[in-house]
Amino acid sequence: MSAPMAGASTPKLAAAVSNAGGLGFLAAGYLTVEAMATEVASYRGLSDAPVAINLFTPQTDRSVELGARLVEYRSTLQSVAAKHGIEPGEPTFDNDSFDGKVEWLVQNPVDAVSFTFGPIPPAAVFQLQEVGTQVGFTVTSAHEAQQAAGLGADFVVAQGCEAGGHRGTWNVSDEPNTLSAAEVTEAAMTGSGLPVVAAGGVGGPEDVQRLLSTGAVAIAVGTLFLPTKESGAPATHKEALTSGEFPGAAVTRAFSGRFARALVNDFVRDHDDRAPSAYPNVHHMTKPIRTAAAAEGDPQAMALWAGTGSASAHSLDARTTMAILTGSP
Ligand SMILES: Cc1cc2nc3c(=O)[nH]c(=O)nc-3n(C[C@H](O)[C@H](O)[C@H](O)COP(=O)(O)O)c2cc1C
Numbered sequence: 495m496s497a498p499m500a501g502a503s504t505p506k507l508a509a510a511v512s513n514a515g516g517l518g519f520l521a522a523g524y525l526t527v528e529a530m531a532t533e534v535a536s537y538r539g540l541s542d543a544p545v546a547i548n549l550f551t552p553q554t555d556r557s558v559e560l561g562a563r564l565v566e567y568r569s570t571l572q573s574v575a576a577k578h579g580i581e582p583g584e585p586t587f588d589n590d591s592f593d594g595k596v597e598w599l600v601q602n603p604v605d606a607v608s609f610t611f612g613p614i615p616p617a618a619v620f621q622l623q624e625v626g627t628q629v630g631f632t633v634t635s636a637h638e639a640q641q642a643a644g645l646g647a648d649f650v651v652a653q654g655c656e657a658g659g660h661r662g663t664w665n666v667s668d669e670p671n672t673l674s675a676a677e678v679t680e681a682a683m684t685g686s687g688l689p690v691v692a693a694g695g696v697g698g699p700e701d702v703q704r705l706l707s708t709g710a711v712a713i714a715v716g717t718l719f720l721p722t723k724e725s726g727a728p729a730t731h732k733e734a735l736t737s738g739e740f741p742g743a744a745v746t747r748a749f750s751g752r753f754a755r756a757l758v759n760d761f762v763r764d765h766d767d768r769a770p771s772a773y774p775n776v777h778h779m780t781k782p783i784r785t786a787a788a789a790e791g792d793p794q795a796m797a798l799w800a801g802t803g804s805a806s807a808h809s810l811d812a813r814t815t816m817a818i819l820t821g822s823p
Pocket of ligand 1: 497498499500502521522523548609610632653656657658659660662693694695696714715716717718720799800801802803
């Protein structure tokens with residue numbers, strides 16, 4: 495299946511993956527309720543396959559606790575923002591319209607909803623299940639998998655340290671662990687007894703087979719779908735992934751306040767060790783910079799999210815990528 499990727503998992507990408515025999519996940523993170531509804535409708539117009547969608551779990555508001563560090567981090571962003579003729583964003587906190595999104599999904603049921611970045615109220619799990627939706631959580635350890643089972647989850651997504659983009663570690667201030675996708679999958683199976691989707695670092699069909707052999711029920715692939723023509727990733731991000739121009743990668747809080755894996759560019763080099771663990775406050779501060787850089791085609795100030803399989807990422811279409819991954823080109 496294609497993993498949910500906020501900003502990249504367009505309905506076209508998800509539908510192309512579903513129509514090729516996989517399951518394309520939609521990503522509702524950072525979307526308004528209305529935009530999420532539009533994406534679901536677009537996907538349904540392109541595919542009769544099941545609808546699966548990912549939401550971000552609301553975080554603890556650390557704006558006051560980390561206020562001084564947020565102000566300090568914002569001042570370190572001034573020079574890169576000025577290069578693009580803008581100011582850094584404000585360090586605001588929000589819950590990504592969580593209640594509105596859950597309410598909409600209860601009124602307009604889909605087949606599966608997964609939550610990333612931690613637990614949600616058990617009542618929300620129950621409400622979604624009552625309308626026939628399978629509920630899952632992204633987990634990065636046996637402990638998180640156990641907690642997901644305790645919340646009544648139907649499945650978990652076990653995300654390894656190889657994964658591109660944000661790590662779903664439940665506690666924002668925890669260091670992300672170093673377990674591989676295979677190790678998290680095994681730990682999650684033992685910890686939860688639930689069906690496990692494995693995610694992280696897939697670079698080709700042999701990785702898919704390797705992860706399936708751990709007992710995972712499905713494999714979620716992100717980075718390999720990023721440069722496809724159906725993906726919503728900015729052109730400069732696609733180019734950075736396929737050009738080989740950025741050989742290094744880092745797991746950094748610099749872009750959002752949460753750890754995420756990205757190719758190393760000037761932004762990572764300059765800000766990696768400075769960002770406080772306040773999410774989404776840091777995301778909102780860097781967003782205008784990343785948006786301006788993407789519009790100007792400047793890869794040095796963008797978040798070039800990438801998993802360890804990124805060297806195998808090519809600008810193919812999603813159907814061809816699916817055929818390669820399933821070994822049936
Ligand atoms: C650009 C990008 C955006 C992502 N956005 C989300 C997201 O919105 N929600 C989520 O649960 N995971 C997100 N992830 C993580 C993926 O769902 C998945 O765990 C990861 O891509 C798997 O590793 P891989 O990229 O090595 O295949 C994102 C990953 C990338 C690369």
